[in-house]
Amino acid sequence: MAEQAGYLDTVEQGLALHPEQAATSAAQVDLLFWVLVAVCVALVLTLFALVIGFSVRYRAGSRRPRPGAIAESLGRRIELGGAAGLTVAFLALFAWAGTLYLYLYRDPGGDMLTVNVVAKQWMWKLQHPNGAREINTLHVPTGQRVRLRMTSQDVIHSFYIPAFRLKRDAVPRLYTTAWFEASKPGEYHLFCAEYCGTDHSRMRGKVVVMTPEDYAAWAQKNGEGEGPAQAGERLFTAYGCSGCHRGRGTVPAPRLDGVAGRRVALAAGGTVLADAAYLRDSLLLPNKHVVAGYEPVMPSYQGQIPEDEILQIVTYLQSLEPGDWTVEPRR
Amino acid sequence: MSEPGTHYLNEGWTLRSWLLTTDHKRIAWMYFATITVFFFIGGLAALLIRLELLTPAGEMVESDTYNKLFSAHGIVMVWFFLVPSIPATMGNFLLPLMLGARDLAFPKLNLLSWYIFTLGGLFTMTAVIAGGVDTGWTFYTPYSTLFSNSAVVLAASGVFVVGFSSILTGLNFIVTTHKMRAPGLTWMRLPLFCWANYATSLIMILATPVLSMALLLIVLERVLGIGIFDPELGGDPLLFQHLFWFYSHPAVYIMILPGMGVVSEIITCFARRPIFGYTGMVISIMAIALFGFIVWGHHMFVAGQSLYAGILFSFFTFLVAVPSAIKTLNWTATLYGGRIRFTAPMIYGLSFLGLFTIGGLTGVILASLAVDIHLHDTYFVTAHFHYIMVGGMVTAYLGGLHFWWPKITGRMYSGPWSIVAALALFIGFNLTFFPQFLLGFLGMPRRYHAYPEEFQLLHVMSSLGAGVLAVGYLLPMVYFGWSLWRGKPAGDNPWDATGLEWQTSSPPPKHNFVDTPTVTTRPYDYV
Numbered sequence: 001m002a003e004q005a006g007y008l009d010t011v012e013q014g015l016a017l018h019p020e021q022a023a024t025s026a027a028q029v030d031l032l033f034w035v036l037v038a039v040c041v042a043l044v045l046t047l048f049a050l051v052i053g054f055s056v057r058y059r060a061g062s063r064r065p066r067p068g069a070i071a072e073s074l075g076r077r078i079e080l081g082g083a084a085g086l087t088v089a090f091l092a093l094f095a096w097a098g099t100l101y102l103y104l105y106r107d108p109g110g111d112m113l114t115v116n117v118v119a120k121q122w123m124w125k126l127q128h129p130n131g132a133r134e135i136n137t138l139h140v141p142t143g144q145r146v147r148l149r150m151t152s153q154d155v156i157h158s159f160y161i162p163a164f165r166l167k168r169d170a171v172p173r174l175y176t177t178a179w180f181e182a183s184k185p186g187e188y189h190l191f192c193a194e195y196c197g198t199d200h201s202r203m204r205g206k207v208v209v210m211t212p213e214d215y216a217a218w219a220q221k222n223g224e225g226e227g228p229a230q231a232g233e234r235l236f237t238a239y240g241c242s243g244c245h246r247g248r249g250t251v252p253a254p255r256l257d258g259v260a261g262r263r264v265a266l267a268a269g270g271t272v273l274a275d276a277a278y279l280r281d282s283l284l285l286p287n288k289h290v291v292a293g294y295e296p297v298m299p300s301y302q303g304q305i306p307e308d309e310i311l312q313i314v315t316y317l318q319s320l321e322p323g324d325w326t327v328e329p330r331r
Numbered sequence: 332m333s334e335p336g337t338h339y340l341n342e343g344w345t346l347r348s349w350l351l352t353t354d355h356k357r358i359a360w361m362y363f364a365t366i367t368v369f370f371f372i373g374g375l376a377a378l379l380i381r382l383e384l385l386t387p388a389g390e391m392v393e394s395d396t397y398n399k400l401f402s403a404h405g406i407v408m409v410w411f412f413l414v415p416s417i418p419a420t421m422g423n424f425l426l427p428l429m430l431g432a433r434d435l436a437f438p439k440l441n442l443l444s445w446y447i448f449t450l451g452g453l454f455t456m457t458a459v460i461a462g463g464v465d466t467g468w469t470f471y472t473p474y475s476t477l478f479s480n481s482a483v484v485l486a487a488s489g490v491f492v493v494g495f496s497s498i499l500t501g502l503n504f505i506v507t508t509h510k511m512r513a514p515g516l517t518w519m520r521l522p523l524f525c526w527a528n529y530a531t532s533l534i535m536i537l538a539t540p541v542l543s544m545a546l547l548l549i550v551l552e553r554v555l556g557i558g559i560f561d562p563e564l565g566g567d568p569l570l571f572q573h574l575f576w577f578y579s580h581p582a583v584y585i586m587i588l589p590g591m592g593v594v595s596e597i598i599t600c601f602a603r604r605p606i607f608g609y610t611g612m613v614i615s616i617m618a619i620a621l622f623g624f625i626v627w628g629h630h631m632f633v634a635g636q637s638l639y640a641g642i643l644f645s646f647f648t649f650l651v652a653v654p655s656a657i658k659t660l661n662w663t664a665t666l667y668g669g670r671i672r673f674t675a676p677m678i679y680g681l682s683f684l685g686l687f688t689i690g691g692l693t694g695v696i697l698a699s700l701a702v703d704i705h706l707h708d709t710y711f712v713t714a715h716f717h718y719i720m721v722g723g724m725v726t727a728y729l730g731g732l733h734f735w736w737p738k739i740t741g742r743m744y745s746g747p748w749s750i751v752a753a754l755a756l757f758i759g760f761n762l763t764f765f766p767q768f769l770l771g772f773l774g775m776p777r778r779y780h781a782y783p784e785e786f787q788l789l790h791v792m793s794s795l796g797a798g799v800l801a802v803g804y805l806l807p808m809v810y811f812g813w814s815l816w817r818g819k820p821a822g823d824n825p826w827d828a829t830g831l832e833w834q835t836s837s838p839p840p841k842h843n844f845v846d847t848p849t850v851t852t853r854p855y856d857y858v
Contacts, residue, residue, distance in 0.1 A: 019773050033702050033772075040692040047663060047688055051681060054666035058602070059673070067668045070607065075664075079611045082660050083653055090649040093699060098642050101700030105638055121478070155474040156568060158633065158708060162774025165705040169634045171569065172473060173562035176635050189783065193708040193776045195467050197478060198394050201779035285565050302563065 022184040022209055023164035025104050030165070032096060039089065105168075107177050112147040113140070116228050116315060118308045119150065119157035119170040122199040124190065125308060131224035131231070136205030138190060140182050141215035147179045149276070149315075153307035158194035161207050167193055175276035175314070182209040232316025235309050239301065246325055253298070254291045258322030265292040279314045338741070338838040353438035354841060356739075359424035361445050362415060369411035369452065374804065376404035381763075381794040389781030397780040398465040399481065405468025410490050411452055413724055414582065417589035418535075419448070419500060421731045422528045424739060426504060428832035428839060429522050431513025431848045436506040444499040451493030458485035467778060469579075472560035472571040476552040484553055487546045494539045494546075497585075501535030504528055513831065515850035519613070522830055522854045523606065526613055527592025530620040534581045534588075538624070542578035545571060572634060576627035584623040586720055588616060590683065590727030591658060597680035597734050598662050599855040600828045602669030606855050607661045615654035622651040632703045641700055648698035655691050659684065674826075675749035679730025682757040686722025690715060693768065711771025714764045722760050729756065729807060736811065737825045741837040742818030745810045752810075756803030762796025829856050 021027055057064055070078075115138065118125045126134045140146050150159060150170040159178065160167040163186075168178040192203035210218060226234070236242050244253035254264075260279065263271040267290040272278055281288050283305065286298035305313075339356045342348075349357055379400050383391045392400070423441065427434050435441050458464050464486040466475040475483050508529045512521075521529075548559050549571070558564030560571045599606050606612060628636060628644030662684055671677070693715040697703050706712060733753075737743055766789040775786045782790070824833040831848050832839075 017769065017773075029701055029705055032699065033696070033705075036696045036699055036702065040689075040696065043692060044685075044688055047659065048685065050663050051666065051684060054663070054669070055671055055673075055681070058666065058669045058671050060670045066670070069605070070664070070667070075608050076611070078664070079608050079657055079660065083657055086653055086656050087650070090652060090695065093695070094646055094649045097699035097701045098645055101632075101641065101645075101704070102638060104701055104704065105641075155478050156471060156634075160708070160774070160776060162705065167633050167704050167707055171635045173568070174635050189774060191774070191776045195398075195471070195474070195778040197465070197474060198398065200398070201389065201394065201776075201781045204783075281565075284563075288565060 020163040020184070020186070020188060022182060022186060022188050022207075023161075023166065024181045024183050026163065026165045026183075028100060029104075032100060035096075036093060039093070105178070107147065107179060108145070110145075112145045112179060114147045114149055114315075115140075116308070116311050117148050117150040117159060117170065118311060119152040119159070119192070120307070121154050121197055122192070122203040124157075124159070124192075124203070124205055127228050127308070127312075128219060128223070129227045129229075130219055131227045132219055132222040133224065134222075136190070137208060138205070139208045139210060139215060139218050141210055141212040142182050142185060143212060145179055145181045147177055149311070150176050150178070151280075151307065151311060155196045156194050157192045157196050157203065160191040160193035161188060162191070163188035163207070169194055173277065173280070175280070175311075182207075185209045185211055185214075228312045228315040229319040230316075231309075232312035232314070232319075235305075235313050236316055239305065239313075241313075244298075251297055252294060254294060255325060256317055257320040257324040260318040260320065264289070266290065267292050267294065267296075276314050276318065279317055280310055283310060283313070337840065338836065339841045340740075340838050342841050351442075353434070353442050355423050355427055355435050355438065355441055356839065358441050358445055359420050359739075362419040362423060362448070365445075365449060365452065366412050366415055366420065369407050370804075372456075373404050373407035373412055374801070376400045376407070378797065378801065380404065381797040383780070384782075384790045385794050387782050387784045387787050387790075394780045395465060396463075398467075398778070399459075399463030401778055402464050402467050402486075403459050406455060406464070406486060406490065408720075409468055409582070409586070410493050411448075411455065413586040413720055414497060415448065415500075416586075416724065416728050417593060417731060418504070418528055418531055418585075419444075421524075421593065421728075421735060422504065422531075422589060423500075425735065425832055426507060426525060426528055427511070428738075428835065428843055429525050429830060430507065430511055431516060431831045431844065431850070432507065432511035433842045433844070435503045436511055437503050440499050440503055444496045444503070447499070448493055448496035451489045451491075451496065453489075454492055455486050455489030458482040458489060461485060469575060470546070470549055470571075471575075472549065472552070472568045473562065475549055476560055484550050487549050491543050491546045491550075494543045497535045497539050501532035501539075504532040505536070508532075513848050513850055516831075519610070520850055520853055522592075523595035523609075523612055523616070524589075524592035526616050527588045527595075530616045531585050531588045534585050534620055534623065538578045538581040538585075541574060542582075545574035545578070548574075569631070569635060572631055573627070576630045577624075580627040580630065581620075581623040583716070583719065584619055586724050587687070588619065590687075590724045591616070593727045593731035593734070594662065594680045594683045596828075596830070597676045597730055598665050598684075599857060600734070600826050601672045601674060601677035601680070602666050603671075603857045604665050604667075604669040604855070605853070605857060607664035607667070608657075609854070611657055612661055615657050618654040619651065622647060622654070626651055629698055629703075632700060633707050645698050645700045649695065652691060652695050652698070655687075659688050659691070673750075674733075675746070675753045676730050676734035676826075678750060678753035678757070679726050679733060682753065682760075683723055683726045683730060686718050686726060686757075686760065690718030690722055693718065705774075706771055708777050709771035710767040710775045710777060713777055714767035714771060717764045717767075722764070726756060726760075729753070732807070732811075734826070735832070736814070737821030738832055738837050738839070740815060740818070741821055742814045743821045743825065744814035744818055748806060748810045752803055752806035755799055755806065759796055759799030759801070759803050763793050763800050764796070766790075766792045766796070829854065 116127045152170040152172045157170045164180045188207045190205040190207050244251045245256050259274045264274050265271050284302045287296045290296045461482045465481045551557050558566045560566045560568050626648045629648045632641050770789045821837050823837050835844050
């Protein structure tokens with residue numbers, strides 16, 4: 001396509017020694033990586049120097065005088081000192097790596113460009129908020145945080161963009177999220193990193209990082225007019241959910257506007273957080289968590305709704321604020 | 332009293348005298364023969380994988396075939412070679428000798444272990460012949476339970492069966508170590524090889540049942556659809572990963588602790604020095620065995636487990652590296668002031684030291700959460716665990732074999748050729764696996780049949796290295812075979828080593844010792 005002219009394959013041929021850095025996270029991860037490598041190289045070189053040094057100096061034929069055995073107390077101090085020094089160094093590295101992991105892996109919340117990702121054997125199906133759909137290609141703008149909301153409709157896959165240092169498994173039943181902020185326009189590999197069967201190695205695609213202007217043009221051209229949330233609202237009616245949940249049917253059902261993200265009291269006692277996985281379970285396994293005050297009468301939609309439509313319905317329910325629905329459902 | 336000149340090898344020549352033997356030394360040979368066959372089957376799969384990866388397009392075999400090759404390679408190498416390797420061969424042969432005992436505590440159980448092992452092997456080989464299995468050695472659900480069209484049930488059953496052989500061997504070793512030590516052989520006089528096998532045995536009996544349960548659940552889910560792991564039925568696919576790694580991470584220590592034991596014997600003998608920090612070594616062995624049980628979640632940092640679980644598992648993983656580092660420090664310090672002889676076993680021992688250190692430290696890189704996001708499931712991980720399991724365990728296995736071969740067979744092998752083989756192993760191994768660290772950092776995922784072109788150069792380097800490595804594996808087969816027929820008699824103690832096994836004749840008599848030995852000194856009493 002014409003607007004992609006500036007985003008030709010930037011992957012270099014031949015022996016590359018460093019992967020591209022195309023997201024803000026890449027340099028942060030690389031700094032830690034190279035510090036770790038430096039520590040390891042220093043330790044390995046020390047070890048090799050000692051082993052080779054001792055091997056030459058104390059080889060069987062050498063006439064060098066042999067020192068007596070190291071006194072037990074000194075030996076213990078060497079061991080404990082080594083252990084303590086390493087523990088301190090390791091804990092510092094652990095803290096650094098852990099802090100960065102929390103920053104990179106915890107959803108920072110707030111307004112982000114949220115792309116729905118459904119993995120299946122052997123392709124990635126993606127949908128942008130404006131409805132634009134893609135397969136095995138992801139167009140994103142620079143300078144804006146992008147959230148991926150992922151699931152799988154069959155086996156476990158893993159969404160891996162080496163240039164972003166980003167990887168997250170797409171697990172059936174679970175909704176996982178990942179976020180990134182692309183920083184360098186270009187085309188980069190998208191791999192499936194979790195073995196998923198025959199064509200695992202061909203479950204590859206690309207990420208096209210564009211300037212914000214180019215992305216806006218691309219999105220406008222490819223948008224379908226109906227984003228995932230709107231599609232979800234349409235499906236919510238089409239599958240007959242609204243009949244009960246929006247109060248027009250004969251059966252009492254809990255109202256769902258603003259339920260996402262809240263804790264829901266259960267008939268069996270206790271509460272459960274209404275996250276995406278809960279909403280999905282409620283469609284497919286309605287008797288798993290029956291809401292307090294209601295009968296377990298909802299039919300299961302198992303096998304009747306494709307995975308991407310479930311994700312659209314979930315997106316719709318998550319977009320609702322309390323009071324968005326004006327009609328009170330029957331109790 | 333047996334007649335002069337008779338020993339465990341020539342006291343019976345019939346097939347029956349082998350297949351129904353309860354002599355731990357003969358059973359060790361039966362294990363040795365069986366796992367050698369498995370090693371070369373697993374090695375053949377590896378060879379085909381490396382040939383396929385010479386080109387990026389994946390054109391030598393079909394994708395399904397490739398997937399079955401790496402699955403067979405993993406399953407055979409882990410459960411039918413690495414787990415039994417040192418314990419079932421050298422452990423079996425040497426533990427009673429090192430303890431000054433006539434046999435293991437339960438000789439018949441020992442024979443039963445071998446039959447169970449072989450039965451499990453037949454199951455898994457049947458699976459390979461009946462079309463193969465394509466789940467990887469990890470059997471991840473829901474792929475293995477709902478989607479794979481291969482012989483998953485047969486292969487998992489084979490691994491299930493072979494688990495009982497591990498458990499029985501572990502039980503036998505533990506009881507033997509507790510009850511059958513020679514007079515004066517106190518716990519703190521035990522050779523570290525005995526300690527290492529003792530710790531390994533503890534892991535075997537504690538962790539293997541969990542794997543057995545997980546595999547049984549896979550079979551039940553596949554056959555009956557019970558819904559433990561099936562998300563459609565409300566099951567949890569991640570539950571399998573927790574169960575699997577609860578065994579399979581400790582199993583990594585099953586696959587390295589015995590190697591550490593072997594190397595401790597070799598380095599002390601050829602440096603002519605007592606081990607540096609014996610007590611610290613014992614504590615480290617037991618600490619590794621213990622900590623090994625609480626780090627399994629580091630295989631799941633990107634799998635969807637809680638972020639805070641990830642933090643905890645990372646923390647423990649950093650800690651488990653400390654006792655391993657202490658061991659490395661102590662082996663190095665043992666060399667200080669020694670009179671070092673560079674025989675083949677010693678070259679294997681020093682190779683182990685270097686390769687294990689690289690493997691361990693890259694493990695620390697992978698334990699670092701933020702970096703693991705990038706490196707997880709790439710060739711960096713492949714390289715890391717091959718440095719531990721092949722660079723570490725297989726090197727130690729060959730080192731041990733070269734060290735005790737004169738005791739086991741009563742004959743010597745070619746000195747120069749064995750040094751060539753040890754060097755070929757070290758060089759070939761590094762050529763094969765070092766490029767894989769770079770591949771992983773560049774983003775090359777594991778288990779890829781076809782791959783983008785820019786990774787080809789490093790793959791070619793790795794495949795060429797595998798050729799050198801193969802020489803390092805095949806050469807010993809030649810000169811060991813030669814030595815069986817033509818080798819010079821070794822004498823009882825050719826290396827001038829301490830340890831009770833060197834005090835009896837080579838090969839040892841059927842009941843190991845003419846008179847029960849008494850121990851009055853610490854181990855490794857080299858001056």
